[in-house]
Amino acid sequence: MPDTLAIAAATPADAPALKDLLEAAYRGDSARAGWNHEADILDDERIAPGELEAMLGDPAVTILAARDAGALVGCVAVTRKDASLAYLGMLCVLPTLQSSGFGRKLLDAAEDHARAIGIARMEMTVIDSRTSLIAWYERRGYSVTGETRPFPVPRDPPVTFVVLEKPLLPA
Numbered sequence: 001m002p003d004t005l006a007i008a009a010a011t012p013a014d015a016p017a018l019k020d021l022l023e024a025a026y027r028g029d030s031a032r033a034g035w036n037h038e039a040d041i042l043d044d045e046r047i048a049p050g051e052l053e054a055m056l057g058d059p060a061v062t063i064l065a066a067r068d069a070g071a072l073v074g075c076v077a078v079t080r081k082d083a084s085l086a087y088l089g090m091l092c093v094l095p096t097l098q099s100s101g102f103g104r105k106l107l108d109a110a111e112d113h114a115r116a117i118g119i120a121r122m123e124m125t126v127i128d129s130r131t132s133l134i135a136w137y138e139r140r141g142y143s144v145t146g147e148t149r150p151f152p153v154p155r156d157p158p159v160t161f162v163v164l165e166k167p168l169l170p171a
Contacts, residue, residue: 005102007109010065010075015052017072018065022047025092047090055079062113063090066106073097076106078113084120107140111168120169125149125161134162142166 010018055061055077066074074093078086088110093102114122124142126134134144142164151159 004069005066005073005105006068007064007066007106010056010063012053012056014063014065014072015056018052018063018075019047019049021072021075021094022052022090022092025095064106064109064113066093066102066109068097068102074102074106076110078110078119078122080117080119081123083118086114086117086119086122088122088124104140111166115168118169121165121167123163123165125163127151128160128162134164137164140166 052063056063058079060080061077063075063077065072074091074097076091077089079089080086088107091103091106091110093100093106111122122142123145124137126137128148138144143166145163145165147163149161149163151161
């Protein structure tokens with residue numbers, strides 16, 4: 001099958017489709033069709049109404065959208081934190097297409113974008129109980145830093161993030 005994946009910066013017009021993708025990939029029964037979901041940990045919305053529009057209007061944020069034969073199948077966000085550090089977030093692929101290699105292509109595109117704007121290090125947070133996802137990122141050069149961060153909304157039981165980081169440019 002020919003590779004028809006195209007990755008480009010999302011626009012404000014993409015916000016509704018991106019919201020649908022994020023909810024399908026991370027939450028609810030639809031997410032359980034893939035291996036990379038939070039449906040068994042969290043039951044709220046993955047992204048609040050209006051948050052995507054705000055991100056798409058923020059010059060420090062680039063959301064890359066992946067389309068396969070024109071259909072939105074994945075996304076990833078790169079947020080510049082300072083002159084040398086960016087945050088990687090919202091990496092997802094439609095659950096039925098996970099394990100297709102699209103996630104790795106989106107990750108590569110996000111890292112290439114960060115390098116192109118002079119970013120030396122990429123960081124991310126992953127829920128600490130998601131060991132298979134942490135291992136996936138470790139196989140791609142990310143390291144657990146030892147830092148943890150609390151989930152932004154108190155949960156019972158508590159949810160904690162581990163911080164991972166990867167150097168993108170030579171020291």
